[in-house]
Amino acid sequence: MKKKILRVLREAGDHFVSGQSLCESLGVSRQAVWKNISQLKEAGYEIQSVSNKGYRLIQTPDRLYGPDIESRLSSGCCCKKIECHEQIDSTNTRAKQLAESGEPEGTLVVAEEQTAGKGRRGRRWSSENSVGIWMSLILRPPVKPVQASCITLIAALAVAKGIQNVCQIESYIKWPNDIVVNGKKICGILTEMSSELDYIHYAVVGIGINANTRQFPEEIQDKATSLYLESGKTVDRQGLIAAIMEAFTTCYQKYLQTGDLSLLQEEYNAMLVNRDREVRILYGMEEEADQSQIEQGIAHGIDENGALLVETGQGVKSIVSGEVSVRGIYGYV
Amino acid sequence: MKKKILRVLREAGDHFVSGQSLCESLGVSRQAVWKNISQLKEAGYEIQSVSNKGYRLIQTPDRLYGPDIESRLSSGCCCKKIECHEQIDSTNTRAKQLAESGEPEGTLVVAEEQTAGKGRRGRRWSSENSVGIWMSLILRPPVKPVQASCITLIAALAVAKGIQNVCQIESYIKWPNDIVVNGKKICGILTEMSSELDYIHYAVVGIGINANTRQFPEEIQDKATSLYLESGKTVDRQGLIAAIMEAFTTCYQKYLQTGDLSLLQEEYNAMLVNRDREVRILYGMEEEADQSQIEQGIAHGIDENGALLVETGQGVKSIVSGEVSVRGIYGYV
Numbered sequence: 001m002k003k004k005i006l007r008v009l010r011e012a013g014d015h016f017v018s019g020q021s022l023c024e025s026l027g028v029s030r031q032a033v034w035k036n037i038s039q040l041k042e043a044g045y046e047i048q049s050v051s052n053k054g055y056r057l058i059q060t061p062d063r064l065y066g067p068d069i070e071s072r073l074s075s076g077c078c079c080k081k082i083e084c085h086e087q088i089d090s091t092n093t094r095a096k097q098l099a100e101s102g103e104p105e106g107t108l109v110v111a112e113e114q115t116a117g118k119g120r121r122g123r124r125w126s127s128e129n130s131v132g133i134w135m136s137l138i139l140r141p142p143v144k145p146v147q148a149s150c151i152t153l154i155a156a157l158a159v160a161k162g163i164q165n166v167c168q169i170e171s172y173i174k175w176p177n178d179i180v181v182n183g184k185k186i187c188g189i190l191t192e193m194s195s196e197l198d199y200i201h202y203a204v205v206g207i208g209i210n211a212n213t214r215q216f217p218e219e220i221q222d223k224a225t226s227l228y229l230e231s232g233k234t235v236d237r238q239g240l241i242a243a244i245m246e247a248f249t250t251c252y253q254k255y256l257q258t259g260d261l262s263l264l265q266e267e268y269n270a271m272l273v274n275r276d277r278e279v280r281i282l283y284g285m286e287e288e289a290d291q292s293q294i295e296q297g298i299a300h301g302i303d304e305n306g307a308l309l310v311e312t313g314q315g316v317k318s319i320v321s322g323e324v325s326v327r328g329i330y331g332y333v
Numbered sequence: 334m335k336k337k338i339l340r341v342l343r344e345a346g347d348h349f350v351s352g353q354s355l356c357e358s359l360g361v362s363r364q365a366v367w368k369n370i371s372q373l374k375e376a377g378y379e380i381q382s383v384s385n386k387g388y389r390l391i392q393t394p395d396r397l398y399g400p401d402i403e404s405r406l407s408s409g410c411c412c413k414k415i416e417c418h419e420q421i422d423s424t425n426t427r428a429k430q431l432a433e434s435g436e437p438e439g440t441l442v443v444a445e446e447q448t449a450g451k452g453r454r455g456r457r458w459s460s461e462n463s464v465g466i467w468m469s470l471i472l473r474p475p476v477k478p479v480q481a482s483c484i485t486l487i488a489a490l491a492v493a494k495g496i497q498n499v500c501q502i503e504s505y506i507k508w509p510n511d512i513v514v515n516g517k518k519i520c521g522i523l524t525e526m527s528s529e530l531d532y533i534h535y536a537v538v539g540i541g542i543n544a545n546t547r548q549f550p551e552e553i554q555d556k557a558t559s560l561y562l563e564s565g566k567t568v569d570r571q572g573l574i575a576a577i578m579e580a581f582t583t584c585y586q587k588y589l590q591t592g593d594l595s596l597l598q599e600e601y602n603a604m605l606v607n608r609d610r611e612v613r614i615l616y617g618m619e620e621e622a623d624q625s626q627i628e629q630g631i632a633h634g635i636d637e638n639g640a641l642l643v644e645t646g647q648g649v650k651s652i653v654s655g656e657v658s659v660r661g662i663y664g665y666v
Contacts (some may be wrong), residue, residue, distance in 0.1 A: 096433075121532045146479060146653070149530050176530065192534075194527050197482050197509065199454050201525075320479070 001026065001036050002067035009047070009057035010071065018054035062130070062212075064110050064238060072242035078252055079137065079245040080106030087129075089116040092192055092206040095136035099194070099202035105140040110241065117208065120177070120190055125208055131226070133209040133237050137248070140202050143259055145195040148203055149320075150261050150306045152177045152191040153268060154251045155205045159187050160271050162244035163209075167227050167235055172273035175299070175308050179209075180273055184225035186210050207244070211235045262304040269301035274308070276300065281310060281319060334359065334369050335400035342380070342390035343404065351387035395463070395545075397443050397571060405575035411585055412470065412578040413439030420462075422449040425525055425539040428469035432527070432535040438473040443574065450541065453510070453523055458541055464559070466542040466570050470581070473535050476592050478528040481536055482653075483594050483639045485510045485524040486601060487584045488538045492520050493604050495577035500560050500568055505606035508632070508641050512542075513606055517558035519543050540577070544568045595637040602634035607641070609633070614643060614652060 004026050008017055022033045037055060041047055044061030060068065066084040073079055088094055088111040095109045114127035114134050127134045139151065156173045163171045163179070163186075171181045179187035190206040210216075212234050213226035227235045254263040261268065269275055281295045297312035308319040337359050341350055355366045370388060374380055377394030393401065399415040406412055421427055421444040428442045447460035447467050460467045472484065489506045496504045496512070496519075504514045512520035523539040543549075545567050546559035560568045587596040594601065602608055614628045630645035641652040 120529060145526075152530055190529065192527065192529055193478075194525065196453060196523065196525055197485055 001028065001032070002040060003071040005033070005036055005040065006057070006068050007071040009055060012056070014056070016050065016053040016056045022055065060238070062234065062237065064112055069110070069238050069241050072239060073245060076249065077245050078106055078249040079108045080104070081108070083107060083109045085109070085111040087111065087113045087115060090114050090118050091134050091136035092118055092190060092204050095138050095204040095206075096192060096194070099138045099204060103138055105138060107138045108135055108245065110135040118190060118206070119188060125188065127208060128213065131212040131214070133207065133211050133241055135241060136204050136206040138202060138204055141200060141256065143200065143256070144198055145193065145200055147259055148191070148193055148195075148200060150255055151203055151205055152189050153261060153302065153306045154255055154264065155189045155191070155207060155248060157264060157268050157271065158244050158248035158251050159189070159207060159209065161247040162240055163227065165247070166240045166243045167231050169227060169230050173268065173271045174273050175302065176306070181225055181230050185223055186225055186227065186230070209240070211237050211240065260304045261302065261306050265302060265304055272299070272301055274299040279310060281317075334361065334365070335373055336404040338366070338369055338373065339390070339401050339404040342388060345389070347389070349383065349386040349389045355388065393571070395567065395570065397445055402443070402571050402574050405572065406578060409582065410578050411439050411582040412441045413437070414441070416440060416442045418442070418444040420444065420446045420448060423447050423451050424467050424469035425451055425523060425537050428471050428537040428539075429525060429527070432471045432537060436471055438471060440471045441468055441578065443468040451523060451539070452521060458521065460541060461546065464545040464547070466540065466544050466574055468574060469537050469539040471535060471537055474533060474589065476533065476589070477531055478526065478533055480592055481524070481526055481528075481533060483588055484536055484538055485522050486594060486635070486639045487588055487597065488522045488524070488540060488581060490597060490601050490604065491577050491581035491584050492522070492540060492542065494580040495573055496560065498580070499573045499576045500564050502560060502563050506601065506604045507606050508635065509639070514558055514563050518556060519558055519560065519563070542573070544570050544573065593637045594635065594639050598635060598637055605632070605634055607632040612643060614650075
């Protein structure tokens with residue numbers, strides 16, 4: 001109900017929507033409309049009500065609210081349901097628990113704050129309250145586990161496209177799982193999966209975006225940035241979440257069509273920050289890498305399986321997602 | 334304590350072990366020994382106690398008992414701890430829950446009965462009370478997710494070797510995850526995994542063995558058999574579990590040494606029921622396969638990555654574990 005009211009009011013823009021027309025399009029009583037509008041006001045939505053004119057949405061609070069995000073999604077969107085938390089340990093952990101209990105594909109867990117946000121390999125991911133987008137989407141892709149590494153790349157592409165559409169900021173993908181703006185990290189992606197030999201139970205795609213962060217700790221100021229710092233404007237986080245989900249839907253459908261990235265490869269490579277640049281391949285864990293495990297080369301882009309093609313002294317190597325880390329040799333990207 | 338008492342008594346065989354010597358080797362009081370022996374008797378262990386002679390183990394009950402299985406394991410065994418259940422939904426589900434909570438590698442969950450035993454792809458696995466071996470081992474292998482498919486093959490090899498050692502029955506491996514005796518299934522293996530792109534959180538190897546089943550329902554009598562039916566003897570299930578864990582340890586170490594099956598390939602192929610036999614490759618799910626998805630060929634054995642090499646009309650194909658099903662064209666195996 002609230003989802004539908006918000007959708008109707010938002011579509012009306014500056015115009016009033018009469019109570020009568022709200023009742024009709026929602027198929028409910030005036031009292032039900034009034035009650036839900038009151039609840040929306042309590043949740044921080046500024047909704048003007050004028051006799052004989054009706055209702056008008058003046059302002060949306062900068063708080064994540066499930067029905068609001070849902071009201072912005074198209075009916076074909078792969079995101080079907082949103083679970084919103086004020087605070088949670090980790091959206092990935094919660095999404096995995098839901099998936100274990102049989103939650104279907106398309107449920108998105110979002111949180112204002114994560115107290116134990118996760119980075120890759122159990123590293124901590126800082127997730128400040130109310131300034132970021134911390135979200136995890138449950139997927140049940142009908143593909144083999146070996147094809148699942150593409151999902152991280154698809155999510156990266158969707159985030160870059162969403163940022164472009166909503167914030168008009170050019171962002172780039174740092175293969176395989178980061179998004180950078182002006183050489184600094186703005187988003188990280190962590191895909192986790194539960195599988196058998198030849199069957200994926202579920203995958204959870206965790207996306208963490210530095211949206212409205214005003215300032216980073218000094219030690220990471222040269223490595224991290226936010227959409228606010230890059231654009232000077234507060235980002236509409238709910239709008240960005242919806243835009244990313246829509247972009248993800250398009251990419252995910254193309255991926256399922258072929259089971260690989262052949263339909264997305266070109267678009268991905270156009271957004272690849274490492275493309276045609278010198279990169280270092282660090283074999284093994286980054287922390288453990290010594291000089292003997294580092295190789296230099298020029299990154300050419302990904303192939304249809306998501307592997308990064310790097311031209312080295314020994315010819316073009318196909319770097320399988322996850323086998324190595326790739327860093328630009330000058331600075332962070 | 335009980336684990337140590339059982340080990341000392343079993344090693345003594347028909348001989349008595351004096352209370353004094355038990356106290357000394359365990360470093361505890363006579364009262365503690367007496368108390369633990371009483372508890373073992375309550376658990377069904379027949380232990381003879383004779384004044385001035387000591388204790389002697391007469392008979393071990395056919396019940397799964399954690400300290401007993403642990404008492405049979407060598408100190409180098411990869412199985413470090415046993416959690417024993419009278420009844421459980423599924424040992425794999427329990428092991429996954431433990432692993433999610435941080436349980437280290439080497440914990441084995443065993444149960445007398447599973448009420449919701451799992452086969453591949455969520456199929457049901459029948460797990461009758463007290464006659465089978467239903468167990469799941471937690472692993473945290475330091476390998477990439479793509480290398481994890483080998484774990485099922487290693488477990489199959491370990492089960493076949495364990496059966497050979499304890500029951501003197503020749504069993505064969507039906508690639509990738511079943512063990513057969515005389516053309517009938519005696520064991521199935523279900524490996525599940527939680528992973529990131531390039532990092533395994535944990536793997537759970539579920540092993541289900543028809544040990545002392547006296548009779549199968551008529552509809553599967555030609556497809557399934559038990560160790561009891563094949564040997565005419567009641568199997569010592571605890572001894573078999575221990576033997577499988579020891580065999581698994583050896584194979585697992587060889588696997589971790591190279592990250593593939595190159596050190597185990599020969600031994601595996603010698604036990605492969607499909608070897609040099611005509612097989613059908615069923616692409617897609619078995620239920621969905623139509624004639625157009627079936628190809629025939631001669632199976633030659635596995636390569637070092639665990640793929641099955643099949644000679645078809647179009648040359649030798651490398652069948653990646655999980656991409657297809659392979660059945661003999663005559664009968665079940």
